[in-house]
Amino acid sequence: MNTESSVHTMPRIGDMAPNFNSMTTFGKLDFHQFIEGKWAIFFSHPADFTPVCTTEMSGFAQNKAFFDAHNTTLMGLSIDSIHAHIAWVNNVREKTGVLFNFPIVADIDMSVSKLYGMLQPGESETAAVRAVFFIDPNKKIRLIMYYPLNVGRNMDEIKRALEALQTADEYKCAMPLNWKKGEKVIVPPPKTMTELEERLASKYEMVDFYLAKKELV
DSSP states (O other): OEESOOOOOOOOTTSBOOOEEEEEBTEEEEHHHHHTTSEEEEEEOSOTTOHHHHHHHHHHHHTHHHHHHTTEEEEEEESSOHHHHHHHHHHHHHHHSOOOOSOEEEOTTOHHHHHTTOOOTTTOSSSOOEEEEEEOTTSBEEEEEEEOTTSOOOHHHHHHHHHHHHHHHHHTOBOOTTOOTTSOEEOOOOOSHHHHHHHHTSOSEEEETTEEEEOOO
């Protein structure tokens, strides 16, 4: 296991996603090479053969077509051996018919978990919390979610957040509360008096000059 940095700090939004080389259920992978040119969702789970984790990993697997359609690659992680990962993947496939068709990092030495701040001692010193990192094609971290060991994530929110990030990048806009794909977006507020006059003369849906929405063409 090699990392590009020995300093274990928690990455923040806007940081470059730390690179690592690790054994996974798809063989040894270089993270940056694996996600090259794509969006990525990198997520951790506390342990193999546990109930909440099984539902979450199954959710990612069952939505693989959605993530593929949104140019997004998936990678999971837990502090388990590669043998435990393989046995668990096979067990879930046999019992439910769901295949975890994305790589899962075997982070037995906890180095990647520490690199990404997935180990939070107040919750557990030996199991990664349920972290989700959204990483853009420039390998920049754009959104981070953290859940405790006993609360599963919301797959609808993960998908919504991904579409919001991608839409914001494409159209240079922002998203209001509870935004879903197809709904109006928020136009950046004016920064000059000229922009203000243009805003007031526009056909945007305006609560006031600083809060305006528009349909995406």
